[in-house]
Amino acid sequence: MNHFTKFDNKELGQTLIDLALDYKKDPRKDQQKGQGKRIGCVFLNPSLRTRVSTQLAASNLGVEPIVLNMDKEGWALEMRDGEIMNKGTVEHIKDAAAVLGSYFDMLAIRAFPSLTNREEDINDFIFSQFVKYSGKPVISLESAIRHPLQSLADQITIHENIKEKRQPKVVLTWAPHIKAIPHAVANSFAEWTLGMGHSLTITHPEGYELDVRFTKGATIETDQNKALEDADFVYVKNWSSFNDYGKILSTDPSWMLTEKSLSKAPNANVMHCLPVRRNLELSDEILDGNRSLIQKQAENRIYAAQSVISMLLDS
Amino acid sequence: MNHFTKFDNKELGQTLIDLALDYKKDPRKDQQKGQGKRIGCVFLNPSLRTRVSTQLAASNLGVEPIVLNMDKEGWALEMRDGEIMNKGTVEHIKDAAAVLGSYFDMLAIRAFPSLTNREEDINDFIFSQFVKYSGKPVISLESAIRHPLQSLADQITIHENIKEKRQPKVVLTWAPHIKAIPHAVANSFAEWTLGMGHSLTITHPEGYELDVRFTKGATIETDQNKALEDADFVYVKNWSSFNDYGKILSTDPSWMLTEKSLSKAPNANVMHCLPVRRNLELSDEILDGNRSLIQKQAENRIYAAQSVISMLLDS
């Protein structure tokens, strides 16, 4: 593993899950492994959980994390090759990536999509530039189209909570929101769930089809009730339209997940990546009840990041 | 001691003061005590002295401090139970507190009052939510109505500077300001000074009476000259009106503390929590003269925080 920006293969996925669970039992067991190493955590967009869980993960391994918030006004990066930089951007990504590469042993980067230019977003350009010009291992802390550390934490949580021998039924359900939300979490959840060999049903209102590159192999079902029947894991997430790019096509409150929505899924565990808008995406009764795995997912973010950093230290 | 959000009792107060003075002599004496522990320092409002002194205190004990500035636009916490979160708040305090509780061994939180809704402010709701949902020890870095680490530093400073056997005369005097300032420092200073068994005189223009929950037992005197007579310690602080909640009722410059105000208090030491507005609250001559204990108070912030973190590590 040279970088960690997306799902690669099932074997690697399982190795990462197993290593994460080892660390969860004994977070400091590899405290000496990263001594003298540094990870630069670059945020082109704000972060709370991701930032802290990555810092803790690094620190558990003896790696020194340094956080750079480049989302504040005045440090806009130029992305286009050959551009005459006589406008708002102050530094070219080539130059910034090369400097950061010379300062750190490893880089972790968050960069959200514009949600206005689909072609630019789906090429995940910023990550390929950092990989190319930094010369160091790059970890995605959420890109325009993927959030692999979240998805790894999600798979760890599913793995821990599978109670029966049979294949679990995993459902990804769209939920209402008031803002236009990126596709990254939904895309990555589909990519990892399918990649790890689980069956996946995705349910959403018409017009909310995700990029088929991520959902190929999943069952798409626009009837939420039908999709949720007998579900074992229900992942709740809003996203904006992919076809009518970045648009909000529906805020229909009947899509909010409630106990009633799960009347035919008595054993369903409910998941969400946080932050969650209560009583808009998910009802209080579920969030505060026994079905919720949400706090466990958040805690597993630490061990997901720790297993990734640990494997990158090996390579 | 399970949390540190207010004055508890005189014995505990004295234990904290004594421990702080031990640390002041040898800041690293318990360097091993907190190895492997982490404190999350959450700022819903900006901070300089409080942030740095807490970081230094933690680090002196081997505790790793991680700072989270949640005051920036875009991470507004929802405080109300049952709210449909379809407006500006992005995460419920329940969820944020639970995640932070799973990430850290201890939390330290700063949250100022609105100064617009007295009932909400005086219930110190944010702190009780963090205590309830984080499941970890919580330290107040200034709440809507209290600033106990400042007050502990103040008591340490008084303790160090008592020269005579007799009880010192402690005076809290209101000072002019151009902004509406919270009551937290004044409330806590009264709570701790009275709690530690000192006599306290509070002087302010009419209309500036503090919440009696904090000032019960103090002498209230609206004639500043009379109040200052023979004072040993004079604490200068502005606050907005509590009765006419959050309002500025006076900016009368004659309330600024000067050498002349202290003409009948030749041995008075002058205190202030900083930042201070020179020549508005306090004159240059006092700040730059020998009476000022203000820099000592600021330095004692480190040892106040260190004794609190140390005691919470024990429990």
Place this chain on the structure above:
Amino acid sequence: MNHFTKFDNKELGQTLIDLALDYKKDPRKDQQKGQGKRIGCVFLNPSLRTRVSTQLAASNLGVEPIVLNMDKEGWALEMRDGEIMNKGTVEHIKDAAAVLGSYFDMLAIRAFPSLTNREEDINDFIFSQFVKYSGKPVISLESAIRHPLQSLADQITIHENIKEKRQPKVVLTWAPHIKAIPHAVANSFAEWTLGMGHSLTITHPEGYELDVRFTKGATIETDQNKALEDADFVYVKNWSSFNDYGKILSTDPSWMLTEKSLSKAPNANVMHCLPVRRNLELSDEILDGNRSLIQKQAENRIYAAQSVISMLLDS
């Protein structure tokens, strides 16, 4: 060396260069030297490279760096003595410097010029105040008129890249920009290059003469082609007018450095302090070609800071 805010003398300059090159070979060789020490890095203006390189340098020496971003709204420092602070400033520099001095073993400070009041800027008032009131060693992370850590890194880079016995020809050339840029980097580059005994040619459009306090001894040449002839090191930098203070007098694109500009300087190495505006100050062909020492300068920032901190630890 008690502080590091400007060029002092050639012998000290050479000592710093040599020590930096030692650290570059073995960054952790003095890992124990700064154990238990702390450096407060105070940014009144934003920073990326300077902040990170200083953190890394401190950490290489075992010194704990703590970053304070005071550039955000709400922490404006009062600079004027005797001022009645009833306006926007919230704390006097005297008080802030004294507190920071009591919290840290060493301070590093960034404070840009206003570019509106020349007299205030050229006196570098903020630095003299921090030196006076903090009582601790002060390092400049770029002041109104100097950027000595950048210049030390530049001299290290020149030192590493001198190929021949003869004196190199060093040229500082003005470049176009769309913003009014401070003189600090240009001033300091001149001060250090001349101070280290190199010959220096400075070329710029008329009206862009730098403060003679920094350029005395340099050859001033308004014909860029003539200035660049046979150059060994070409330092590219924009600055605003000093005489017509802070004004942009030219954006003439013919001043951008390109391969063509260097047609009579076949062996020229090109330098820039970053961030660089591509195809405005410097062409892509140079930045991406073999002449560029720019990434080396950025990397040398770490060792420049490390040698300075190390020498201040000795004193």
